[in-house]
Amino acid sequence: MGRERSSGGLRGLLPGLAIPLLLLSWWALSTAGGTGAVLPPPVRVAAVLTHPFTDLMSAGSLAWNTAVSLVRILLGFLLAMAVGIPAGLLMGASGRVRRLLTPTVEMARPLSAIALIPLSILLFRSRTLSQLLGLGHLRYQRHILNEIQLGMIFILFWGGVFPIILDTMQGVRSVRRLHVEAATVLGAGRGFIFRRVLVPSALPDIFHGLRMSIGRCWMVIVAAEMLPGTNSGIGYLISYSYQLSRYDVMMACLVIVGIIGALFSRGLEALGERSLVLRSRER
Amino acid sequence: MSLPATETDILAEDLSRVFEEPSGRVHALGPVSFAIRRGSFVCVLGPTGCGKTTLLRTIAGLEAPDSGRIEIGGRTDSGRSEIGYVFQQGALFPWLTVRGNIDFPLRARRLPRPERAARCAEVLRMIGLEGFGDAYPHQLSGGMQQRVALARAVVTSPDILLLDEPFSSLDMRTSRLLQEKLREVWMARRTTVVFVTHNIEEAVYLAGEVILLGHRPGTIIRRETVDLPEPRSRLSADFVELLVSMRNTFEELIEEDGAARPLPGSDRASGMPLS
Numbered sequence: 001m002g003r004e005r006s007s008g009g010l011r012g013l014l015p016g017l018a019i020p021l022l023l024l025s026w027w028a029l030s031t032a033g034g035t036g037a038v039l040p041p042p043v044r045v046a047a048v049l050t051h052p053f054t055d056l057m058s059a060g061s062l063a064w065n066t067a068v069s070l071v072r073i074l075l076g077f078l079l080a081m082a083v084g085i086p087a088g089l090l091m092g093a094s095g096r097v098r099r100l101l102t103p104t105v106e107m108a109r110p111l112s113a114i115a116l117i118p119l120s121i122l123l124f125r126s127r128t129l130s131q132l133l134g135l136g137h138l139r140y141q142r143h144i145l146n147e148i149q150l151g152m153i154f155i156l157f158w159g160g161v162f163p164i165i166l167d168t169m170q171g172v173r174s175v176r177r178l179h180v181e182a183a184t185v186l187g188a189g190r191g192f193i194f195r196r197v198l199v200p201s202a203l204p205d206i207f208h209g210l211r212m213s214i215g216r217c218w219m220v221i222v223a224a225e226m227l228p229g230t231n232s233g234i235g236y237l238i239s240y241s242y243q244l245s246r247y248d249v250m251m252a253c254l255v256i257v258g259i260i261g262a263l264f265s266r267g268l269e270a271l272g273e274r275s276l277v278l279r280s281r282e283r
Numbered sequence: 284m285s286l287p288a289t290e291t292d293i294l295a296e297d298l299s300r301v302f303e304e305p306s307g308r309v310h311a312l313g314p315v316s317f318a319i320r321r322g323s324f325v326c327v328l329g330p331t332g333c334g335k336t337t338l339l340r341t342i343a344g345l346e347a348p349d350s351g352r353i354e355i356g357g358r359t360d361s362g363r364s365e366i367g368y369v370f371q372q373g374a375l376f377p378w379l380t381v382r383g384n385i386d387f388p389l390r391a392r393r394l395p396r397p398e399r400a401a402r403c404a405e406v407l408r409m410i411g412l413e414g415f416g417d418a419y420p421h422q423l424s425g426g427m428q429q430r431v432a433l434a435r436a437v438v439t440s441p442d443i444l445l446l447d448e449p450f451s452s453l454d455m456r457t458s459r460l461l462q463e464k465l466r467e468v469w470m471a472r473r474t475t476v477v478f479v480t481h482n483i484e485e486a487v488y489l490a491g492e493v494i495l496l497g498h499r500p501g502t503i504i505r506r507e508t509v510d511l512p513e514p515r516s517r518l519s520a521d522f523v524e525l526l527v528s529m530r531n532t533f534e535e536l537i538e539e540d541g542a543a544r545p546l547p548g549s550d551r552a553s554g555m556p557l558s
Contacts, residue, residue: 178374185343185368186388187439196387200378 040248048252056249059240060232066256068147069234072224073217075129075148076156080213083157084164085206091165092172093198105165113159113220117227120151127151147232152224159220163212171205172198207272211265218261292443292475293319293342297351299500300337310500312337314351317494317503321442324469324476326486329496330537335479338501339445342477343368356442367436367474369446375420375431382407382416385435392439402438409471410434410464426457430464437468444469446478450485459517462489466515483533487526488515495533497540504536 024042031041048056052063059065091098091105129148175198183193225235234253241249299313312334319325329335340346341353343366355366375384382403389399407413410430420428429449436444446465450458462485469476480486486493487509495505507529511521 176373178370179376181345182368182370182374182376183387183391185345185366185445186391186435187365188387188391192391196390197376200376203378 040251044248045251045255048248049255056237057241057244057246059237062237062249062252062256065232065234065237065253066260068144068232069221069225070260071144072148072152072233073156073214073221076153076220076224077160077214077217079153079157080160080164080217081210084161084209084213085168088165088168088206088209089172089194089199089202092169092202093194098169105162108158109162111158113155113223114226116155116158117151117223120154121227124149124151124154129153149227149230151227152230155224155227156217156220159224160213160217163216164206164209167205167209167212168202171202171209174205175201204272207268211268211272214264214268215261218257218264221257290320291318291354292321292323292356293317293477294354295342295351296353298338298341298348298353299350300334300341300346301349312341312499312501313348315496315501315503316351317506319475319477321475322473324466324489324491325478326490326493327477327479327496328483328486328493328533329481329501330498331481332499333496333501334499335481335496335501336447338496339368339447339477339479342366342443343445365439365441365443367439367441367444369429369432369436369444369449371448372425372429372432372452375428375435377420380417380419381412381423381431384420384431385438388435388439406434406438409437409468424457426453426461429453429461433461433465433468437472437474440472441474443475443477446476448480449478451480451482458485465489483530484517484526487511487522487529488517493529495536497537504540505533507532 027039028042031039048062052066053061055061056065060068087101091101127150129145129150132150133145179197179201180193183197188196221233222235222238225233226239230236234257238250238253238257241247241253295318296316297314298316300311302309302311315338327335327338337346341348342355376387379387385403385406386399389402394402403416407416410433412427412430412434415423415427415431420431423431432449436446450461453461465476465478466489468474478486478489490509493505493507493509494503495507496502497504509525511525512519516522
């Protein structure tokens with residue numbers, strides 16, 4: 001079933017676009033008169049989207065702000081992955097590690113990204129990646145490294161790490177006992193079983209965690225870009241354009257966040273599909 | 284039972300196993316004592332729940348006995364002889380191909396790549412799996428999957444091969460085909476084989492010796508040599524005669540055993556204990 005869905009490609013996606021298209025046409029109709037409508041008509045939003053390199057409100061172009069957010073999200077996500085997967089694997093494989101870390105994870109998890117903004121200001125002030133790398137403030141003001149604030153990466157990491165930890169741990173713990181026993185009688189040691197049985201068994205769950213995580217990162221980016229001193233990013237553009245009543249820009253940003261978020265999720269799903277198919281057949 | 288040490292491959296003394304269940308302690312096995320000669324083919328036969336599987340798992344080191352001891356190739360520690368184990372079903376790794384599954388124990392032993400490839404090719408040929416090396420387990424029928432499991436268990440050329448009702452979930456034709464295959468492998472390699480089953484026909488066809496376990500907690504109630512001319516045939520008069528006589532004897536023994544040690548709430552005395 002899952003396999004057919006993925007092989008359909010773009011054509012398979014079309015039925016799923018019915019609801020967004022319906023919303024779009026309703027929106028277009030409701031704003032057609034041009035009077036009293038709160039939202040700008042879709043044509044004006046489309047005009048913003050089709051000129052991605054035009055400067056908007058002196059805050060840089062749409063493409064630039066999207067790129068800045070993308071880099072931030074990828075950094076936060078990669079950090080979450082680098083910490084979350086090993087932590088989840090260890091917590092799944094060892095009861096001792098699990099007992100040691102579970103209380104911490106459970107207490108840290110409910111803290112929302114927004115609740116962490118003050119903390120991240122205290123911890124990181126407005127230090128950026130270029131400062132961390134000892135590059136000082138790079139000469140060109142709009143250099144990507146100048147835009148990567150450590151506090152943001154911290155918030156994105158926080159938002160993304162817990163789904164990865166919990167799903168990875170769950171994946172390792174749901175390994176079939178029979179497979180572990182089979183590996184044991186086949187002469188595999190603990191390390192070999194960990195690498196060649198536990199990790200592949202957990203792979204579908206790890207991919208699920210990664211999908212949840214990247215989704216969370218896109219949700220959190222808006223909060224992360226509320227940090228003081230921020231003057232770039234798609235999340236920043238959303239709040240800034242709202243303040244300046246440029247609702248066309250605001251709507252364009254929302255569309256972009258939605259589309260890129262969906263693309264990321266689908267990409268990870270496609271990567272994880274193979275392992276999922278193999279495991280589900282066996283159950 | 285007093286075999287010279289060099290000829291004994293598996294030695295069990297007063298082995299027993301008790302499980303702690305939420306409903307209380309369950310005495311699952313024993314005490315049993317036996318010696319199995321190197322290179323022999325032994326079938327462990329018994330009714331459902333008699334502890335056959337537990338016995339096999341204890342030999343494999345997957346479970347520790349609660350009392351008694353077990354010696355494999357003269358050693359009691361876990362770093363002992365090479366053991367091959369075939370589970371009932373579903374023990375193949377679904378994320379690996381047939382070749383990947385068979386390669387798994389070789390990789391775990393850090394054998395060099397050319398040797399691994401050569402050994403894989405050899406068992407694939409021996410078990411009749413040529414051309415299936417790159418298939419995934421879910422693409423194969425149950426019979427083919429058990430072939431792969433058998434190939435994976437013998438690829439390391441183990442001294443001892445343990446099989447836990449490996450063909451019981453297959454249809455009769457496939458099951459018989461694989462029984463023949465297993466005998467071929469045994470003839471070629473003369474590995475010590477312990478084969479657990481509840482099917483007396485399977486046991487008589489395969490084994491050089493049958494160990495009969497009684498109801499839970501299973502103890503040995505009979506040990507019988509199967510002396511049939513080779514090559515064995517299910518259609519030969521010798522085979523049919525022996526099968527009928529052993530079935531009668533064994534069913535009587537199991538019934539007596541059940542009557543001697545009744546368990547409340549158990550209906551095991553009714554019906555056919557062996558199929």
